[in-house]
Amino acid sequence: xTHPLSGEHLPxxxxxxxxxxxxxxxxxxxxxxxxAWAETAPALPFLTEVTGRQASYGQAxxxxxxxxxxLDDLGVRPGDRIVSMLPASVDAAVLWLAAGCIGGxxxxxxxxxRGVFLRHVLSDSGARVCLVRPEHADLLxxxxxxxxxxxxxxxxxxxxxxxxxxxxxxxxxxxxxxxVIYTSGTTGLPKGVVISWAQMSxxxxxxxxRWLSQQDCAYLCHPMFHVTGRTPLVVMSDxxxxxxxxxxxxxxAFLEDIRAxxxxxxxxxxxxxxxxxxxxxxxxxxxxFVFGQANLSLSARFAQRFGAHVLEAYGSTxxxxxxxxRTPPPDLGHRWIGSPRAGYSVRVVSPDGTxxxxxxxxxxxxxxxxxxxxxxxxLNQPDATATATAHGWYRTGDAAxxxxxxxxxxxxxxxxxxxRNGENISSAAIEAVIAADPAVAECAVLxxxxxxTGQEVMVVAVPSRAGCDxxxxxxxxxxxxxxxxxxSYILLADAVPRTPTNKIRKVELRESVDLSAAWRPxxxxxxxxx
Numbered sequence: 001x002t003h004p005l006s007g008e009h010l011p012x013x014x015x016x017x018x019x020x021x022x023x024x025x026x027x028x029x030x031x032x033x034x035x036a037w038a039e040t041a042p043a044l045p046f047l048t049e050v051t052g053r054q055a056s057y058g059q060a061x062x063x064x065x066x067x068x069x070x071l072d073d074l075g076v077r078p079g080d081r082i083v084s085m086l087p088a089s090v091d092a093a094v095l096w097l098a099a100g101c102i103g104g105x106x107x108x109x110x111x112x113x114r115g116v117f118l119r120h121v122l123s124d125s126g127a128r129v130c131l132v133r134p135e136h137a138d139l140l141x142x143x144x145x146x147x148x149x150x151x152x153x154x155x156x157x158x159x160x161x162x163x164x165x166x167x168x169x170x171x172x173x174x175x176x177x178x179x180v181i182y183t184s185g186t187t188g189l190p191k192g193v194v195i196s197w198a199q200m201s202x203x204x205x206x207x208x209x210r211w212l213s214q215q216d217c218a219y220l221c222h223p224m225f226h227v228t229g230r231t232p233l234v235v236m237s238d239x240x241x242x243x244x245x246x247x248x249x250x251x252x253a254f255l256e257d258i259r260a261x262x263x264x265x266x267x268x269x270x271x272x273x274x275x276x277x278x279x280x281x282x283x284x285x286x287x288x289f290v291f292g293q294a295n296l297s298l299s300a301r302f303a304q305r306f307g308a309h310v311l312e313a314y315g316s317t318x319x320x321x322x323x324x325x326r327t328p329p330p331d332l333g334h335r336w337i338g339s340p341r342a343g344y345s346v347r348v349v350s351p352d353g354t355x356x357x358x359x360x361x362x363x364x365x366x367x368x369x370x371x372x373x374x375x376x377x378x379l380n381q382p383d384a385t386a387t388a389t390a391h392g393w394y395r396t397g398d399a400a401x402x403x404x405x406x407x408x409x410x411x412x413x414x415x416x417x418x419x420r421n422g423e424n425i426s427s428a429a430i431e432a433v434i435a436a437d438p439a440v441a442e443c444a445v446l447x448x449x450x451x452x453t454g455q456e457v458m459v460v461a462v463p464s465r466a467g468c469d470x471x472x473x474x475x476x477x478x479x480x481x482x483x484x485x486x487x488s489y490i491l492l493a494d495a496v497p498r499t500p501t502n503k504i505r506k507v508e509l510r511e512s513v514d515l516s517a518a519w520r521p522x523x524x525x526x527x528x529x530x
Contacts, residue, residue: 016205019343020369023201024174030200031097032171033237035061041240044214047090050246050257051155055090057240060097063090065165067098073163074129074149078103081180083122083130083148084224085111085140087247091153092224093233095131096179098160100172100197107180107192108225111136112482116433118143120189121182124380131158174198175372180379181227181317184424192379193317195227198372202320203227203234205341206313207265207289216288217242219258219266221249227317228267228422235265251276255306258285267291269421270298271452274305283307293422293454294410296332303328312338314410318375319394322346322366323408335410337400343369347393348402361411364400365393416506418447418455423484425457430487433480434459439468444496444504448489448515458489458518460496460509468492470519489518 016022026032034057037044042058055063076082082104086092092108099106107125109118111133122130122143130140134152141150151158172178178197182190218232220243232243244261246253251272257263263286270292287308292299299310310328314337315321323346325338340346347355348362356362368374374394377385388395399411418425427445434443441464447455461468470490477486491513497505 015208015210017342018369019202019205019341020373022204023198023373024370025201026171026174028201028204028238029100029172029174029197030178030234030237031064031100031169034064034097035169035171037237037240038062044240045242046236047093048242048244048261049089050244050253050261053090053156055094060090060094062165063094063161064097064101065169066163067094067160068102068166068169070160070163071098071102071104071129072166074151076102076104076129080104080129081107081125081127083107083109083125083127085109085130085132085136086153086224087133088220088222088224088229088245089155089247090245091131091158093243093245094160096224096230096233100176100178101166101169103170103172103176105177105180105194107182108223109182110223110225110482111139112484114482115480117189117429117482121192122148124192125180126380172197174201177376179230181225183317184426189429191381191384194376194379195317196372196376198370199320199368199374200230200234202368202373203231204238206231206291206321206324207235207311208326209238211289212239212241212265214240216264217244217262217286219244219246219261219263221246221254221257221269222267226422227320231267232265255282255285258287262286264288265290268302269293270295270302270310271454272421274298274301275452278305294335294337295454296328296334296336300328300332312336314338314408316396318388319366319368319396320373322368325407329407337408337410339407340366346402346408348400348408358402358404361399361401363414364396364398364408366396367393418445418457420447420450420455420457420484421453425485430457430459430481430485433477434461434473437473437476439464439466439473441465442496444506444509445487446506446510446513448510448513450488456488457485458491458513458515459487460491460493460513462493462495471521474519474521486521489515489520491515491518 037057038061044057046057046060047055096106129149131151131153174197177194178200180192182192218236220232222229236243254273268290282305290308290310292310292312303310312325313321314323322344323338329336345367347365350356350362397414399414401409416427430445441462443461446458448458450456497508
């Protein structure tokens with residue numbers, strides 16, 4: 001394999017032949033990896049915030065021991081759940097490891113959630129403690145979080161940092177749950193996905209291990225309530241590398257952060273970064289390997305502009321990343337997602353569960369090399385768990401095509417989903433909120449193409465008898481929807497097309513809407529870059 005720009009030879013990518021053995025190895029559990037580096041090379045740099053706060057492996061592990069002691073004093077016991085609203089930071093990383101060592105279960109929550117979305121997650125998680133930045137403490141109070149002990153954690157370190165380090169720790173086993181990541185709610189309210197430490201360890205090898213070393217550094221600019229925001233901690237602790245953390249992504253600060261931190265790898269918001277005006281020295285940076293966002297044309301532009309090798313990966317919270325594209329294909333016009341990683345079995349099936357021939361679209365099913373390498377369960381939803389994982393296969397709900405060479409292309413989400421800047425947004429959940437508004441008689445929510453974000457949210461609303469003002473409706477939605485789910489277009493219509501069974505014909509509606517006739521909020525353009 002050869003780097004597409006520099007011509008540098010890259011080793012054989014298939015260097016994790018037995019992923020199950022690696023992922024189920026107790027020594028690969030992330031807390032053990034950090035502890036091992038802390039013992040053998042305590043001064044080795046590990047975590048650096050762009051604000052300047054740092055922690056070596058030894059210092060990070062000392063903080064973990066302090067947080068374990070502090071959580072124990074708070075009354076956190078094995079099996080307890082801990083809600084967190086902490087951005088990508090030393091605190092967020094240390095909390096995750098400490099919760100695992102105490103036998104607790106971290107539940108990272110998106111602070112953009114509002115209304116019924118936030119109340120659902122807080123209630124469904126069953127947590128009794130919440131750790132939060134000061135600016136979000138009032139948000140929890142307004143969500144009706146009675147009975148939830150809220151503790152604020154300042155950016156220069158919380159009360160746990162001053163606790164006495166725990167003298168003895170219990171390392172989690174690979175099959176133990178590592179955290180609960182709530183989905184974006186593609187078919188309604190979010191589901192809590194319980195992920196094992198083994199599934200986290202299976203992230204190792206997306207970038208072949210032989211391509212990385214202690215000299216590498218991952219740039220983490222993604223929220224910790226996504227698996228992507230935790231991946232750099234897993235991959236870098238495997239090789240003794242560093243992680244540079246930024247609380248919130250900034251396209252304008254991206255290249256400055258990469259250079260200042262000596263970052264060699266990241267998962268990039270490719271479209272947003274390419275929107276920043278070009279400079280002659282863009283390729284003067286330490287980046288080596290970058291994961292794109294499933295737009296091969298944009299990825300090719302990114303690789304050319306910044307001189308980095310761009311990979312793609314298909315996956316989800318429930319199954320990790322079973323399919324990887326490590327070299328760009330000649331045809332960038334199709335949505336190629338790559339080939340299965342070693343150990344993963346992949347099928348494309350018809351609605352009756354039978355395999356379809358190559359070249360024909362069907363639902364993508366994935367079976368990992370060990371059961372622990374996909375979701376342990378949907379929290380409090382045994383029926384949904386059983387349906388999604390029947391006979392050891394995870395039903396992705398995505399349509400894909402297998403080709404004769406063993407590669408796959410992605411067709412579309414089979415569920416009614418909008419994907420904006422990497423967020424899966426449930427149109428059904430948004431419709432439920434809008435339908436409750438007195439100014440709306442009925443509505444449909446659609447995803448419309450956007451060159452930067454992938455898709456934007458469009459609302460087609462039929463006004464009630466009292467009439468509907470799009471600006472006033474939007475203002476009300478700001479208090480009820482996450483920021484990433486707010487509509488960029490609101491179109492008033494006399495009616496929406498329906499089937500004989502009274503379902504909205506969204507395909508017909510999408511083909512007929514006139515975007516130029518829709519009302520747009522003043523901040524729509526600004527939100528497309530955040």
